[in-house]
Amino acid sequence: MTEIPTAxxxxxxxxxxxxxxxxxxxxxxxxxxxxxxxxxxxxxxIVLLVLFWRxxxxxxxxxxxxxxxxxxxxxxxxxxxxGQDMLKLSLAGGAKSMTVALVGAALGVGAGILxxxxxxxxxxxxxxxxxxTRISHWGTFTPAFSVLVLIAVGLxxxxxxxxxxxxxxxxxxxxxxxxxxxxxxxxxxxxxAGTVLGFTSIQVVxxxxxxxxxxxxIALSCSLVPGLVLxxxxxxxxxxxxxxxxxxxxxxxxxxVVFEAPWLLIYPGLVASLSLFALxxxxxxxxxxxxxxxPPRVF
Amino acid sequence: xxxxxxxxPSTEASSPEGKKLLLEVEGLTIERRLPDGEIIRAxxxxxxxxxxxxxxxxxxxxGSGKSAIAQALAGLPAPRSRIxxxxxxxxGESLLKTGRSxxxxxxxxxxxxxxxxxxxxxxxxxxVRQHLRETIRLAERQSELADESEWSPIFYEVGIVEPEKVLxxxxxxxxxxxxxxxxLATALFAGVELLICNQALTGVEPYTxxxxxxxxxxxRDERNLAILLTTDNLRxxxxxxxxxxxxxxxxxxxxxxxxxxxxxxxxxxTRALIxxxxxxxxxxxxxxxxxxxxxxxGRIAVHRNSSQTY
Amino acid sequence: MIRFLVRRTGIAIVRLIAMVLVLGxxxxxxxxxxxxxxxxxxxxxxxxSAELADFSKRSIASFRVLAICWxxxxxxxxxxxxxxxxxxxxxxxxxxxxPFMVASWVPAFWLVCLAALWLLEGWGHPGFADxxxxxxxxxxxxxxxxSLLGVxxxxxxxxxxxxxxxxxxxxxxxxxxxxxxxxxxGHRRSxxxxxxxxxxxxxxxxxxxxxxxxATLGMLAVSEWAFRYPGLGQFLVEGARLGMPEAVFLTAVVxxxxxxxxxxxxxxxxxxxxxxxxxxxxxxxx
Numbered sequence: 001m002t003e004i005p006t007a008x009x010x011x012x013x014x015x016x017x018x019x020x021x022x023x024x025x026x027x028x029x030x031x032x033x034x035x036x037x038x039x040x041x042x043x044x045x046i047v048l049l050v051l052f053w054r055x056x057x058x059x060x061x062x063x064x065x066x067x068x069x070x071x072x073x074x075x076x077x078x079x080x081x082x083g084q085d086m087l088k089l090s091l092a093g094g095a096k097s098m099t100v101a102l103v104g105a106a107l108g109v110g111a112g113i114l115x116x117x118x119x120x121x122x123x124x125x126x127x128x129x130x131x132x133t134r135i136s137h138w139g140t141f142t143p144a145f146s147v148l149v150l151i152a153v154g155l156x157x158x159x160x161x162x163x164x165x166x167x168x169x170x171x172x173x174x175x176x177x178x179x180x181x182x183x184x185x186x187x188x189x190x191x192x193a194g195t196v197l198g199f200t201s202i203q204v205v206x207x208x209x210x211x212x213x214x215x216x217x218i219a220l221s222c223s224l225v226p227g228l229v230l231x232x233x234x235x236x237x238x239x240x241x242x243x244x245x246x247x248x249x250x251x252x253x254x255x256x257v258v259f260e261a262p263w264l265l266i267y268p269g270l271v272a273s274l275s276l277f278a279l280x281x282x283x284x285x286x287x288x289x290x291x292x293x294x295p296p297r298v299f
Numbered sequence: 300x301x302x303x304x305x306x307x308p309s310t311e312a313s314s315p316e317g318k319k320l321l322l323e324v325e326g327l328t329i330e331r332r333l334p335d336g337e338i339i340r341a342x343x344x345x346x347x348x349x350x351x352x353x354x355x356x357x358x359x360x361x362g363s364g365k366s367a368i369a370q371a372l373a374g375l376p377a378p379r380s381r382i383x384x385x386x387x388x389x390x391g392e393s394l395l396k397t398g399r400s401x402x403x404x405x406x407x408x409x410x411x412x413x414x415x416x417x418x419x420x421x422x423x424x425x426x427v428r429q430h431l432r433e434t435i436r437l438a439e440r441q442s443e444l445a446d447e448s449e450w451s452p453i454f455y456e457v458g459i460v461e462p463e464k465v466l467x468x469x470x471x472x473x474x475x476x477x478x479x480x481x482x483l484a485t486a487l488f489a490g491v492e493l494l495i496c497n498q499a500l501t502g503v504e505p506y507t508x509x510x511x512x513x514x515x516x517x518x519r520d521e522r523n524l525a526i527l528l529t530t531d532n533l534r535x536x537x538x539x540x541x542x543x544x545x546x547x548x549x550x551x552x553x554x555x556x557x558x559x560x561x562x563x564x565x566x567x568x569t570r571a572l573i574x575x576x577x578x579x580x581x582x583x584x585x586x587x588x589x590x591x592x593x594x595x596x597g598r599i600a601v602h603r604n605s606s607q608t609y
Numbered sequence: 610m611i612r613f614l615v616r617r618t619g620i621a622i623v624r625l626i627a628m629v630l631v632l633g634x635x636x637x638x639x640x641x642x643x644x645x646x647x648x649x650x651x652x653x654x655x656x657x658s659a660e661l662a663d664f665s666k667r668s669i670a671s672f673r674v675l676a677i678c679w680x681x682x683x684x685x686x687x688x689x690x691x692x693x694x695x696x697x698x699x700x701x702x703x704x705x706x707x708p709f710m711v712a713s714w715v716p717a718f719w720l721v722c723l724a725a726l727w728l729l730e731g732w733g734h735p736g737f738a739d740x741x742x743x744x745x746x747x748x749x750x751x752x753x754x755x756s757l758l759g760v761x762x763x764x765x766x767x768x769x770x771x772x773x774x775x776x777x778x779x780x781x782x783x784x785x786x787x788x789x790x791x792x793x794x795g796h797r798r799s800x801x802x803x804x805x806x807x808x809x810x811x812x813x814x815x816x817x818x819x820x821x822x823x824a825t826l827g828m829l830a831v832s833e834w835a836f837r838y839p840g841l842g843q844f845l846v847e848g849a850r851l852g853m854p855e856a857v858f859l860t861a862v863v864x865x866x867x868x869x870x871x872x873x874x875x876x877x878x879x880x881x882x883x884x885x886x887x888x889x890x891x892x893x894x895x
Contacts, residue, residue: 141624141819141868145827146861149845150632153854154639226714233716234831238846247716255722255835262726269719276714373793407795419786424809437795485794 037285041222044282045102048095068261078263080253086264090271093247097272098279100242101228103163105221108170112178113217115171117210120182121202129179136176144169145231152240162241166228174220181216185209223283226276233272247272318350320390321525322372322493327385329367329376341549342368344384344605349493352523354515356536356557359546360572365529369497371395372527373412374402389493407437411486413499417478421470427481428466431488438489450488457483457514476507483514487522494518496528500535512539533576537561545569550601568597613880621873628865632858639854647855655855664844668863670755671840674829675867677759682766682825683818685709689767690774690814694783695802706771713768717828718835720761725836728757758832762825769821777813782806812883819871826864 032039071078077086119127148165151157157165185191185208194204235241236248247268254265326344333339341364349355357365370377372387374394387394389405397405406412414420421430435444444450447466454462457480470478479499486494496515500508516539518524528540536543536557543560545553545568553560553569564570574587636649647655656664689706696702712720782788783806791801830842837843841860848856 138624141823141865141872142628143823143826143861143864143868145824145830146845146857146864147632147635149830149849150635150639150854150857150861153849153852153857154642230714230716231827234718234827237716237718237831238834239850251716251719251722258722258726265719265722265726269716269723272719273715276716277711280714375789375792403795403797405795406793410793412790412793414786414790416786420790422787422791422805422809423785434794489794 037282037288041282041286044279045098048098068264070261070263071267077267078261080261080264086250086267089245089250090247090268093245093250093268094271094275096242096246097229097232097236097248098225098275100159100163100232101166101225102221104166104228104232105170105224107163107167109174109178109217109221109224111167111171112175113213115175116179116182116213117205119179120205120209123201129183132179133176135172136174139169139172142172144172145234148231148235149238149240152235156240159242162232162235166231169231170221170224170228174224177220178213178217181213182209185212219286222286223280226279226283229276229279318352320348321351322349322390322527323386323388324348324368324372325386325388327368327371327387328383329364329371329380329385330383331367331377331380339549342546343549345546345549345551347544347551347554349525349527351492351525352519353541354519354526354528354539356540356543357527357529357546358531358533358536358543359529361531363546364549365531365546366497369412369495369527369529372493372495373406373410408439408489409491410493410495411489411491413479413482413486413494413496415498415501416475417482417499418470418473418475420482421473421478423470426467426469427473430481431466431485434485434488440488440490444488453484453487456487456517457481458510459484476503479503479507479511483511483518487518492525494524494526496526498529498531500528500530501532508535509538515539533561533573545572547597547601551604552597552600554604566596566600567593568600610880614877617873617876617880621869625866625869628869629862632861632865636854636858639857643852643854649855649858652855652859655853656859664841664859667839667841667844670838671829671833671842673752673755674759674762674833674838674840675826677756678763678766678825678829679822679871681759681763682770682821685763686767686770687774687814689771690778691807693771694775694778694806697779697783706768709764709768709771711768712764713766715765717762717765718831720764721758721832721836724757724761754836754838758829758836758838762828762832765828766821766825769824770817773817773820774814777817778806778810781810781813812879815878815882816875819868819875822868822871823864826868830860 068081069075069079075085075087077090080086080089115132116129119129119132148169151165152162155161182205188208190208191204194208195201199207229247232241233246233248233251236246237252238248239252241248250268251265251272254261254268258265324345324347326346327342328340328344329342330338330340339362341362343364345364345368347355347357347368357368359365367377367380371382372394374387376382382395385395389409392405394402394405421427425433431450435441451462454460459465459477459480465473465477465481473481482499494515500511503511512535515526515528519526528535530536540557543555543557544551545560545566547568553564553566560569561573564573568589571587571589571593575589577586633649640647640649689709693702693706782802788801788806791805792798796805826842829840830845832838833840833842834846841863845857845860848854848860
């Protein structure tokens, strides 16, 4: 037997007034929790920067006239021929690679958003989305690494030039996707509603579409960082990237003496692999939490 | 009141109208988790039955649990939902407790299921002919329907006059109405006994809807099919149903013949729902709305009906 | 159908020509930056005949690696992708694809160095190819050398390939409406997956066999250099380190030719398999 429901005598919980501060706090934390992986990723980068900014600024000084030594208590990753601690070197190399990758990804995705936005607010009269799509399509069968090497041979890029080159790769790879976001958002109900209310199409795009695209773009660039770190490591491994103390340079140096001093090869590579995998996992989760919940599984 | 309510006929002995009980649902309760974590119970302890040669219509608002009932009858509850109590009997055989392979046999030969958006129910890469051949193979009716010349009567029955033009098409190129007719034909190819139309007429244009409703009645009479129709449209009840159920918040607010429900509704909620139908010749500028009293009355009716055992 | 194939071939040729033009422009730009008096169109003057013969031998060596690598990637990537889509709900399936997932984020050239170290420890055989390998290509151009590189590269590429396959199957198959109605019609679960979903997503799956190839070629170049394997990749890296953009240009052209060829192959298979391309459009039937 169920009870006959009666009309509620007291004010239901949903109608009760909450304090405005509590309300705002709940809303903010709810939003943070729903996008938790994005924030965790961002937090991870900030922690890395705070922890290793010294290493990023300066390469650890070695003791003159010392020889390399295998791992011991004071130097758990060993010491290289210049007397530098390999642990500190690996962390500094990671900071360099990750910074250039982060800047590259942000620049590339930002340029993609800017290009698509310009196409949208110009009313697609000058160039259409198809030209952006075509750029990405050409990117799918371009051997990007060979092209990067070809450019780097003459330019010998430093930090910013390398970041811009990587950003170019990212731009080519992602601009079609970003243009498609704008295209999909145009079909949403709030576009029509905004137009009916008398907003211009530029206003609708700026108020309703651009924030969504920027949010998704942040998640996208988070997920692209590990790939760029890998690319930068490969470039500096062959001597064309950031040559002063990046992961690739450390591994290349270790390769020369792999049989005599294997710790110079193994530990930087181990740090690089673990960091890359951690970054990649965070990037997937960030993208997944940005894309929203997947439809229910039938299979 | 108990005398006026219809009673389910027994499975063995046929009732005076020659109708035999086919499907029986007892106390079906389904929980569904909404995306925001809230858990709703719809249907909640619903009991109903369908006879052979009868059309039972379940009407209700969105979220009242009619689709959940229909899907549970086919043994495939919607994602994120769970049958927590109840029993579904097809001629005394439980559909919820039976094994997988037996359930497959029942789905192949005895039950057909029509969902909204009929075009999406086809595999987009196989032609209509392949689809129908697959149906015949699954229902093991190769002996009767192996030759394609034996297919045309069924096509004429569902209103497809030039079947040879349709058979080689992929589903992308069918119109929704034609796809609905082919789904009905699929049910006839399989030779089913129970046809579950889960809001199958919702998106269909009015002219075709009328035709299909006549078709359902014809199938009921000629093939002695039991048809369960869920709808949010009281007009469909009026046109096609032999018996009707009005669902409210997962419970039965009213049960009876459509004439009785529409002419003299017992429950205030049903009355308010009927007020919401636009009528020709009505001089009222506004349609009715469902107020708090109607909702309260609906809850009381649901409670009364759920405590009653048929 | 024939028109489709011919059109795709024409597009591939146009792509190749455009790629050669773009790469040539970049090479000329690099030459200009390096203050070299050479021109890119005087390419034949930059290499003598012995170097060109060496180049063709290197190509064979690299294609040997690619053949091992890409066959493995396509077969294993498809297999793991299909299985993980089929048993998506079972958590134990993670054990199958997780190692490849991890391998895809490990720098391949580092793994190659480790493998060389391991070879020395285990077999007493110097893992690296000899420093003079390019001169004595015949003796070193062996399958076991190629397979070491190919398998390590494949382990990473499978991680990407399987993900693309899985997403393709899930998006084109399991999330569609007709799966539910197939259950209602009394199909078996396995029949629905293998006969309906997999058949439907097969064209899409063949369309992605070229997707990870450019990245793999980049890793191939670096790994060949790390292993001192006498292939095209080493040629590219050595050329880059010595400041010879022509060598990079030549290799990049061959690499883009490979990618465009595989893309063309994927498009052909897609066109043959996809029924909607094969039969052409029907008018809507009302």
